[in-house]
Amino acid sequence: xxxxxxxxxxxxxxxxxxxxxxxxxxxxxxxxxxxxxxxxxxxxxxxxxxxxxxxxxxxxxxxxxxxxxxxxxxxxxxxxxxxxxxxxxxxxxxxxxxxxxxxxxxxxxxxxxxxxxxxxxxxxxxxxxxxxxxxxxxxxxxxxxxxxxxxxxxxxxxxxxxxxxxxxxxxxxxxxxxxxxxxxxxxxxxxxxxxxxxxxxxxxxxxxxxxxxxxxxxxxxxxxxxxxxxxxxxxxxxxxxxxxxxxxx
Amino acid sequence: xxxxxxxxxxxxxxxxxxxxxxxxxxxxxxxxxxxxxxxxxxxxxxxxxxxxxxxxxxxxxxxxxxxxxxxxxxxxxxxxxxxxxxxxxxxxxxxxxxxxxxxxxxxxxxxxxxxxxxxxxxxxxxxxxxxxxxxxxxxxxxxxxxxxxxxxxxxxxxxxxxxxxxxxxxxxxxxxxxxxxxxxxxxxxxxxxxxxxxxxxxxxxxxxxxxxxxxxxxxxxxxxxxxxxxxxxxxxxxxxxxxxxxxxxxxxxxxxxxxxxxxxxxxxxxxxxxxxxxxxxxxxxxxxxxxxxxxxxxxxxxxxxxxxxxxxxxxxxxxxxxxxxxxxxxxxxxxxxxxxxxxxxxxxxxxxxxxxxxxxxxxxxxxxxxxxxxxxxxxxxxxxxxxxxxxxxxxxxxxxxxxxxxxxxxxxxxxxxxxxxxxxxxxxxxxxxxxxxxxxxxxxxxxxxxxxxxxxxxxxxxxxxxxxxxxxxxxxxxxxxxxxxxxxxxxxxxxxx
Numbered sequence: 001x002x003x004x005x006x007x008x009x010x011x012x013x014x015x016x017x018x019x020x021x022x023x024x025x026x027x028x029x030x031x032x033x034x035x036x037x038x039x040x041x042x043x044x045x046x047x048x049x050x051x052x053x054x055x056x057x058x059x060x061x062x063x064x065x066x067x068x069x070x071x072x073x074x075x076x077x078x079x080x081x082x083x084x085x086x087x088x089x090x091x092x093x094x095x096x097x098x099x100x101x102x103x104x105x106x107x108x109x110x111x112x113x114x115x116x117x118x119x120x121x122x123x124x125x126x127x128x129x130x131x132x133x134x135x136x137x138x139x140x141x142x143x144x145x146x147x148x149x150x151x152x153x154x155x156x157x158x159x160x161x162x163x164x165x166x167x168x169x170x171x172x173x174x175x176x177x178x179x180x181x182x183x184x185x186x187x188x189x190x191x192x193x194x195x196x197x198x199x200x201x202x203x204x205x206x207x208x209x210x211x212x213x214x215x216x217x218x219x220x221x222x223x224x225x226x227x228x229x230x231x232x233x234x235x236x237x238x239x240x241x242x243x244x245x246x247x248x249x
Numbered sequence: 250x251x252x253x254x255x256x257x258x259x260x261x262x263x264x265x266x267x268x269x270x271x272x273x274x275x276x277x278x279x280x281x282x283x284x285x286x287x288x289x290x291x292x293x294x295x296x297x298x299x300x301x302x303x304x305x306x307x308x309x310x311x312x313x314x315x316x317x318x319x320x321x322x323x324x325x326x327x328x329x330x331x332x333x334x335x336x337x338x339x340x341x342x343x344x345x346x347x348x349x350x351x352x353x354x355x356x357x358x359x360x361x362x363x364x365x366x367x368x369x370x371x372x373x374x375x376x377x378x379x380x381x382x383x384x385x386x387x388x389x390x391x392x393x394x395x396x397x398x399x400x401x402x403x404x405x406x407x408x409x410x411x412x413x414x415x416x417x418x419x420x421x422x423x424x425x426x427x428x429x430x431x432x433x434x435x436x437x438x439x440x441x442x443x444x445x446x447x448x449x450x451x452x453x454x455x456x457x458x459x460x461x462x463x464x465x466x467x468x469x470x471x472x473x474x475x476x477x478x479x480x481x482x483x484x485x486x487x488x489x490x491x492x493x494x495x496x497x498x499x500x501x502x503x504x505x506x507x508x509x510x511x512x513x514x515x516x517x518x519x520x521x522x523x524x525x526x527x528x529x530x531x532x533x534x535x536x537x538x539x540x541x542x543x544x545x546x547x548x549x550x551x552x553x554x555x556x557x558x559x560x561x562x563x564x565x566x567x568x569x570x571x572x573x574x575x576x577x578x579x580x581x582x583x584x585x586x587x588x589x590x591x592x593x594x595x596x597x598x599x600x601x602x603x604x605x606x607x608x609x610x611x612x613x614x615x616x617x618x619x620x621x622x623x624x625x626x627x628x629x630x631x632x633x634x635x636x637x638x639x640x641x642x643x644x645x646x647x648x649x650x651x652x653x654x655x656x657x658x659x660x661x662x663x664x665x666x667x668x669x670x671x672x673x674x675x676x677x678x679x680x681x682x683x684x685x686x687x688x689x690x691x692x693x694x695x696x697x698x699x700x701x702x703x704x705x706x707x708x709x710x711x712x713x714x715x716x717x718x719x720x721x722x723x724x725x726x727x728x729x730x731x732x733x734x735x736x737x738x739x740x741x742x743x744x745x746x
Binding site for chain 1: 602604605608609611612615616620621622623624625626632635636642644645646650651652655656657658659660661662691692693694715716717719720721722723743744745746
């Protein structure tokens with residue numbers, strides 16, 4: 001009966017405990033591991049991009065896949081800033097290693113595993129996520145079931161490795177045991193004073209789902225080795241500009 | 250116990266080896282030369298060349314003046330040592346103690362061996378004639394001391410010096426037979442000493458004052474009054490372990506026990522030598538005479554039996570014991586030194602790299618080594634050639650990753666042809682059609698011209714453009730060829746982030 005009095009307190013403590021179990025601990029994201037995502041990080045319950053969990057990225061076509069990989073590389077750069085290796089497991093890799101250098105990732109620190117079957121990609125990802133010496137594991141594939149995503153989540157809970165799951169043109173976007181779901185689109189680059197030429201990589205970052213956080217949309221560019229937030233114009237937020245596929249609606 | 254030494258001298262070591270590989274050169278004068286202070290200096294010359302007066306130490310240009318059609322081959326540093334090592338291992342059939350005597354000889358300690366060949370004469374004859382039949386010119390001499398045998402092999406007439414007779418034998422030899430340095434030899438020449446006999450009786454203090462302590466030591470070593478040590482070669486034992494079975498093994502469990510047992514013994518030896526296995530093979534000799542084998546490779550040398558066992562055990566199901574396996578054999582085909590420096594390489598502990606290497610081995614064991622790629626930069630501009638694959642985790646980039654030119658994040662394995670509309674030559678296209686879609690180009694950078702690497706391939710150059718379409722997607726396009734020279738083709742080669 002004593003507990004009833006502190007009901008609110010008990011709920012708060014339980015909530016904290018659950019958050020901790022889900023990987024949202026404050027201690028893990030010390031200032032040095034802040035990814036420089038700026039306002040996006042405030043969408044997370046802890047105020048920092050959560051490490052040691054699996055994040056899901058969805059890209060509907062090859063072009064957005066490049067944008068997504070660009071965003072992933074930007075995250076990798078901060079994850080790998082202290083050295084260490086990263087695994088890039090894929091069954092459809094078109095990533096060109098020298099292109100990573102622009103996003104602050106040393107291409108020789110990335111070990112690519114090119115497999116044919118998605119089953120093998122998942123197996124390799126699970127093995128990689130269990131290896132706590134890795135800085136991160138990136139996996140590129142099309143389909144993954146809820147159970148398979150749970151296996152990945154179980155693997156990271158032990159090792160605290162960050163997993164980045166990049167799904168290319170998935171048939172269905174059912175719920176997964178991932179902390180977040182992102183969609184990244186290319187936006188036209190902005191140059192000062194209408195200068196000619198192509199500018200810095202610019203993306204619209206959609207955080208569709210984040211556990212216990214607030215989803216949102218932002219416009220980012222990769223400039224001088226870090227993310228830089230830009231104001232998102234009204235028409236760019238419109239769904240009409242990037243018509244979603246029927247299945248998704 | 251009385252010691253006897255045999256000194257072997259190969260006066261034409263390197264040229265003999267060339268003749269064994271290229272018998273057609275037998276009648277031709279040829280030399281090996283290496284650059285030294287901007288000149289090509291002859292390091293070794295063949296017998297026909299020597300007969301023309303071309304000797305090691307001459308400039309190749311001077312030698313060409315003597316013999317215009319002289320063939321000059323590049324000298325490989327370290328080749329002598331490699332050849333002598335091989336010859337020394339071969340000589341182990343004559344005596345267990347063989348030492349290298351760089352740059353052109355071997356020293357064999359033969360105490361207690363010649364009687365097996367019927368005496369010293371047939372023994373020496375057997376060595377030189379076998380070497381000659383293999384194509385190596387060799388001279389040998391036997392004496393009580395290394396110094397005396399060395400001098401007799403190179404400068405003496407008789408080849409076998411009777412025990413305790415080295416003083417007599419040395420008298421007629423030139424001072425150079427004592428292995429003295431060039432400065433001392435020069436001084437002796439000035440003083441008119443052309444035979445060892447001329448100064449061997451001079452009192453020791455006088456000799457020491459005139460020619461230094463080194464001369465006395467060399468003289469003592471030749472006479473047998475000073476000690477000289479040998480550093481015998483240690484032949485490399487192959488990394489093979491065998492395990493015979495009392496009864497034929499039929500079960501997977503039995504194979505596993507044998508595997509674990511063999512790995513334990515081989516890893517014990519590897520860990521003692523601070524070496525690790527890179528490639529290993531596990532064989533099972535079956536009752537019917539067939540051999541079943543499984544092999545593994547690792548990304549980093551390893552002597553961890555548990556890790557190696559895990560790699561092998563993935564493949565155990567492919568072994569067919571049939572009637573049973575009666576003998577197991579484990580061989581390390583490729584063994585490498587475990588480097589101690591890898592910790593500082595990656596700013597992380599050695600365990601980290603080991604754990605990663607073990608993870609990769611596991612993946613390679615299941616999916617194949619060809620699925621794992623790590624890339625290093627290559628100093629070439631052609632985009633497809635700008636990276637190279639490395640198998641090792643410890644290779645460091647030999648050059649920086651280039652950032653001066655923008656490279657796309659995604660590159661198509663083969664450039665895809667596109668249809669374009671171009672306003673003027675050397676301008677970026679206004680729009681292009683890719684997979685049935687017309688994309689209007691709003692922004693563009695370029696061109697960046699990349700010429701063909703003419704030493705590898707020929708063809709027109711590529712002019713690369715970075716373009717952005719209306720919706721903000723960024724592409725890497727190139728034009729193959731020039732508008733002045735016919736109709737160039739356009740391709741899409743990559744996507745930018």
